Amino acid sequence: MTFINYASREINCKIVYYGPGLGGKTTNLQYIYDSTAAQSKGKLISLATETDRTLFFDFLPLDLGTVRGFKTRFHLYTVPGQVFYDASRKLILKGVDGVVFVADSQRERMDANVESLYNLELNLKQHGYELDKLPYVVQFNKRDLPNIVSYEDLKSELARNGEPIFESVANRGIGVFETLKAVAKQVLMELRKNSGG
């Protein structure tokens, strides 16, 4: 839920990167962190296991600049993708303003993508959200690997309602900022709509 502090003139929005384990959610945030100027970012917090699997969440605060005199900050979170971390995923979705679904394009991960998407819808419902009504963007990651599902097949399995879809190779930064920009724009346009603008 967007937090507007009229006193300190700040707007904070929360974006959550969701998807199956090892799909590229943390890689997205790491690339964004590495590529963003120091004055526009905070610390990248990663609560991970010893084998670098996300345990609870990754968190990256970004300062995007000023809109109508208000400092605009986006808080980017990732969830742990492994199936058994569902309780944690539910917690991190609380107060979400926009969602990025990071799908793993590899053929053998197709079932995991579908299960994760279903899990996202379920967990959002438990917080009173409808995925179709939230700012939402899909990223088909790992497009550089050999054994991948075609764009059209991925789209037919995972796309829902005409949401923007981006192809990416997150570990090389391809598609990462395009995805972020798209979801951030949707969040801000939704805020404009809700304020009667």
Next chain:
Amino acid sequence: MYEQEYEQLKNVITRLCADANAKFVFLVDKSGQQIAAHGEMLNLDTTSLASLTAGNVAATDGLAHLIGERGFPVLSHEGERDHMYISKVASHVILVVIFDERSSLGLVRLRVKRATGEMTSIFESIDSKVARERDVGVGFDSPFAEITEDDIEALFN
């Protein structure tokens, strides 16, 4: 968060910091946004503190529900030098007090209890204001009302 209530909250946490002999007092929204802060730890990364505190409380609430409790209203972490006292205020706000040997857990607990009562009233006032204005159809002076696509594009350039 309105200006008047923000100033009131700042006054409460400033007083709490002094009365509890604390190093730092911090208010966080349950989804990890910082609301207000006061204290001597000027270089503290409050953004990370807010996010981690919210995660900590959310995870602890999850544990509480597992064992049939509604929640754990208070968390206390003891360090070698500095300690942290985390408590819930109203339904959606978390209060963090960082203190050292100049204070004590008992004193912090006592002062937090009083401050919590004051802050709960302030947050109830905010909620009432929001509900009243919504009922009457008063629009907020929202910064988004006149935002344009160019404004948004400019953020990314």
